[in-house]
């Protein structure tokens with residue numbers, strides 16, 4: 001019997017030296033600050049702010065957001081509501097890891113002057129890395145491969161595009177900062193859960209079912225080589241008639257290095273259309289659907305919140321409730337979906353997501369310790385596999401669906 005979800009599973013903190021979350025706070029965050037510092041000719045004030053963030057990462061405590069944290073003050077108010085007052089003055093390592101990581105990115109944007117006023121206002125500190133990835137030869141290869149996809153049976157094509165979107169999650173830039181080998185490891189047989197039949201039963205082919213109008217909410221994760229296959233999947237589902245409308249949720253501002261913003265959606269779309277061949281046809285279809293309103297892009301402030309989706313505000317809840325199914329991409333969204341806790345791996349995914357307002361699916365490669373919904377046999381096989389990093393190494397993936 002699967003365990004049922006309970007609030008008793010401990011929240012993941014980053015305070016255990018040698019653990020994965022500790023390594024992210026102690027090593028990955030400083031590496032990200034250095035990467036941003038090297039990528040831009042920031043002025044002395046910006047460089048000083050970046051150095052202060054580096055020092056804070058090493059041994060500092062969380063400070064309240066400054067009074068000029070954003071021009072309207074709204075974001076400062078949001079952070080107050082999201083726990084700023086409770087956590088200010090505490091160590092980065094002793095507050096929930098999800099909160100600490102999320103706040104780190106907010107501080108980084110502050111340090112580089114993202115919220116202005118000034119010349120750095122609105123400049124995405126991660127844009128150079130995102131564009132490099134979009135322009136990489138691997139992206140060309142992936143797009144060229146679409147030309148052959150038209151010749152395979154429809155069912156196989158749909159499956160290939162779903163898996164492209166799933167494994168595209170491994171192209172996360174922050175992840176590859178410290179795990180460059182992950183790109184080449186084994187793929188589809190590494191699925192630890194596969195509810196794709198349930199997903200297709202929610203989005204049936206119109207020829208096989210008298211389905212009503214369907215709306216897909218896709219909560220995107222990374223830009224570049226993950227967003228491109230996400231857009232291909234949406235375009236394909238629209239073309240097939242499995243989906244009538246789609247809502248694409250992205251981040252309102254740069255986050256977790258490579259998370260997609262509205263600007264990244266445009267970059268990916270232009271990239272598709274410029275590629276020619278089948279890729280351009282997918283891009284053209286999406287372009288038209290955006291222009292006629294069948295596809296919309298949303299950048300809700302809660303998408304950058306340091307909290308689980310269980311705490312989502314009413315308007316976002318309504319969005320998801322109106323969808324035929326909401327598909328959440330990636331590791332961070334998974335952590336926020338089921339709660340960033342040390343769940344027993346056999347905890348029921350359906351129970352952990354019971355609060356979610358409608359059918360929900362997770363497409364995720366495993367890049368942090370959180371996991372639910374495994375069968376006891378799968379858990380045992382993974383533990384016996386001799387791969388100690390199966391939870392965090394990005395070598396495994398899951399498709400989990402709750403109707």
Ligand SMILES: O=P(O)(O)OC[C@H]1O[C@](O)(CO)[C@@H](O)[C@@H]1O
Pocket residue numbers: 024101169172174175221222256329330331332333335367368
């Ligand atoms: O891009 P994804 O799949 O959300 O993964 C990002 C993951 O990387 C980390 O930032 C660090 O491993 C995790 O906190 C997060 O879950």
